[in-house]
Amino acid sequence: MDRDRPRPPALRRRGPGADPPQRRPEAGRQHGRPDLRHPDARVLRLERDDAAARRRHPHRHPRGCRSDGGGRRGRGLDRRPRHSHEQGGPALSNTPVRVRMAPSPTGSPHVGLARTALYNWAFARKHGGTFVFRIEDTDKERNTEESYESLIDLMQWLGLSWDEGVVVGGPYGPYRQSERTEVYADVLARLRESSYTYDCFCTTEEVDARRKASGSKVLGYDGFCRELSAEQRAAFEAEGRAPVVRFRMPDGEITFDDLVRGEITFQTEHVPDFALARANGDPLYTLTAPVDDATMEITHVLRGEDLLSSTPRQVALFEGLKAIGVAKETPAFGHLPYVMGEGNKKLSKRDPQAHMALYREQGFLPEGLLNYLALLGWSIAPDRDVFTLEEMVGAFDLRDVNPNPARFDLKKAEAINAAQMRLLSVEQVTERALPFLVGAGVVDEGSEADRELLARAMPLVAERINKLTEAVDMLGFLFVAEEDFTRDEADAAKLLDEKGVEVVQAAYDAVEPLGEWTTDAIQAALQGKLVEELGLKPRNAFGPVRVAITGRRVSPPLFESMELLGRDRGLARLRSALG
RNA sequence: GCCCCGUUCGUCUAGCGGCCCAGGACGCUGGCCUCUCACGCCGGAAGCACGGGUUCGAAUCCCGUACGGGGUACCA
Numbered sequence A: 001m002d003r004d005r006p007r008p009p010a011l012r013r014r015g016p017g018a019d020p021p022q023r024r025p026e027a028g029r030q031h032g033r034p035d036l037r038h039p040d041a042r043v044l045r046l047e048r049d050d051a052a053a054r055r056r057h058p059h060r061h062p063r064g065c066r067s068d069g070g071g072r073r074g075r076g077l078d079r080r081p082r083h084s085h086e087q088g089g090p091a092l093s094n095t096p097v098r099v100r101m102a103p104s105p106t107g108s109p110h111v112g113l114a115r116t117a118l119y120n121w122a123f124a125r126k127h128g129g130t131f132v133f134r135i136e137d138t139d140k141e142r143n144t145e146e147s148y149e150s151l152i153d154l155m156q157w158l159g160l161s162w163d164e165g166v167v168v169g170g171p172y173g174p175y176r177q178s179e180r181t182e183v184y185a186d187v188l189a190r191l192r193e194s195s196y197t198y199d200c201f202c203t204t205e206e207v208d209a210r211r212k213a214s215g216s217k218v219l220g221y222d223g224f225c226r227e228l229s230a231e232q233r234a235a236f237e238a239e240g241r242a243p244v245v246r247f248r249m250p251d252g253e254i255t256f257d258d259l260v261r262g263e264i265t266f267q268t269e270h271v272p273d274f275a276l277a278r279a280n281g282d283p284l285y286t287l288t289a290p291v292d293d294a295t296m297e298i299t300h301v302l303r304g305e306d307l308l309s310s311t312p313r314q315v316a317l318f319e320g321l322k323a324i325g326v327a328k329e330t331p332a333f334g335h336l337p338y339v340m341g342e343g344n345k346k347l348s349k350r351d352p353q354a355h356m357a358l359y360r361e362q363g364f365l366p367e368g369l370l371n372y373l374a375l376l377g378w379s380i381a382p383d384r385d386v387f388t389l390e391e392m393v394g395a396f397d398l399r400d401v402n403p404n405p406a407r408f409d410l411k412k413a414e415a416i417n418a419a420q421m422r423l424l425s426v427e428q429v430t431e432r433a434l435p436f437l438v439g440a441g442v443v444d445e446g447s448e449a450d451r452e453l454l455a456r457a458m459p460l461v462a463e464r465i466n467k468l469t470e471a472v473d474m475l476g477f478l479f480v481a482e483e484d485f486t487r488d489e490a491d492a493a494k495l496l497d498e499k500g501v502e503v504v505q506a507a508y509d510a511v512e513p514l515g516e517w518t519t520d521a522i523q524a525a526l527q528g529k530l531v532e533e534l535g536l537k538p539r540n541a542f543g544p545v546r547v548a549i550t551g552r553r554v555s556p557p558l559f560e561s562m563e564l565l566g567r568d569r570g571l572a573r574l575r576s577a578l579g
Numbered sequence B: 001g002c003c004c005c006g007u008u009c010g011u012c013u014a015g016c017g018g019c020c021c022a023g024g025a026c027g028c029u030g031g032c033c034u035c036u037c038a039c040g041c042c043g044g045a046a047g048c049a050c051g052g053g054u055u056c057g058a059a060u061c062c063c064g065u066a067c068g069g070g071g072u073a074c075c076a
Helices: A048-056 A111-126 A145-158 A181-193 A204-214 A230-238 A285-295 A305-323 A356-361 A366-375 A389-395 A410-421 A426-439 A448-464 A470-479 A489-495 A498-511 A519-533 A538-550 A558-565 A567-578
Strands: A043-045 A098-101 A130-133 A197-200 A244-247 A253-258 A262-267 A274-277 A300-304 A332-336
Touching (some): A098 A300, A111 A130, A111 A145, A111 A300, A111 A356, A181 A244, A181 A285, A253 A305, A262 A305, A274 A285, A426 A470, A448 A558, A489 A538, A498 A538, A498 A567, A538 A558, A538 A567, A558 A567
Parallel strands (some): A043 A253, A098 A130, A300 A332
Antiparallel strands (some): A197 A244, A253 A262
């Protein structure tokens, strides 16, 4: 942290880019009275690396990061044509990309967070930048260590590696806000010496009362304490009131170039002065996030769209942070769309579908989930939606990110996962499925016989399962001890009726004398007896046998299954179905 | 209330003024393959929120409306 840097005088050293907020002669801000504002309100314009200007002149030499321009369709901006080879300049700006993800450890991690992490990660990797993993745990009441650990666990499971941050450390640490209190205290002290903030003694009730009395419909703080006289201040202090530190929003407008949405302008009259720290001195998110982004030299802030309307406050704060020497540059901001649940609601923590842990437990592949999540707001090509992470990194461009919210669709997530599953080799699927098989008590990890059987069986099921957990249902019959073997009641009732039992008897007769118990021999025998001799349709012939052998209507291929089961157990199962 | 963001098949999306009476995917659905399931293959239904404007030409640009979301905290 740059505490030992020479501290610039609070009210000096302000270039055009770091203007001090205007003092307003009126005591307090006049809500609903725009006529009292300066007609020539200055414009605070944020054009990081002059991205916006460049976009307006696409043929200028794009020396900067091509992706830091956030145009969206419909804005006449130069969205890069798909698949056009990147050229005309390096894909990097002169300052290397530094992005971060900064979750609060509350509850179990949800899908929106994972998607944000993925986009940040992909952006960093694409530009050879640094991905920082920071924890925003200032709220002591709501944060839990358990949640912190599940965050780490999730990121590791997903394979979204971070270059700096918790666990791995780095030159800008510590990376947990709870360990950075001195940093915030220091910055806050320096901010208080400047004119960027002021102490505010108002209570919420007083603000509300004033608003009611004035008839103003504008919500938010009214600026009452902006220009407190020494006497007023002393009076408040005499009452024993402790002040919150408020940021003084400048007049005029703030426009920034959202990486995803293009240019966005806020009139600051609609952005009330906001608190940076509680009366007890605890820093608020409004302070900690920008301070961390500043001190960690984050270049691109990619976060959820819920933070969009707090961006003008942060942009304004950054001017103050720059003025006091805490920030070098204001980062570029990009607001990613929500991930919605059923209906039109943002996927909330209450929604079971929202939790990443669920998908992991259900046997989703990290690749599958990531692939699906990537599709929520981005696409790699018009006619393709299954791809690897590496392919995503190669193609990822913020300008291709959709600004509109996406609904999480389990069915499609499963389909994508299934497609990813088929990209794996049988050995890989086996390895991934093993913990589920062991966990379900199907396979004994220590048993050589089990492992061998699994290796022989997996090729039969690897291609027909969509989630790892399905391997348990598919393979259970092979590993279960005969005395524990049971059949699905509904399947048995349907297929092992009187007629079915006759078929099983015939199958037993056909297969019992077999000299060799191989797939081919079994198939030939059953085919000959049931289909050719008895004239059964294959479907009707093998259905009952399948239930007799595997206990289910849905199973791996029958003849192979019988071979794997072995002669003794195979015959025993057929016999047991006759009873 | 005010401010900001958003709106293409049920869902995720392609589309950047003529290539679009809109392409892909999931789902749904008809069929093929087939010992079940899954895969694979062939086919079908299904969409530019609405109204103005600009233009020879609009899903695409502009304006408005409607609808959805977010913010307006000493929450994040």
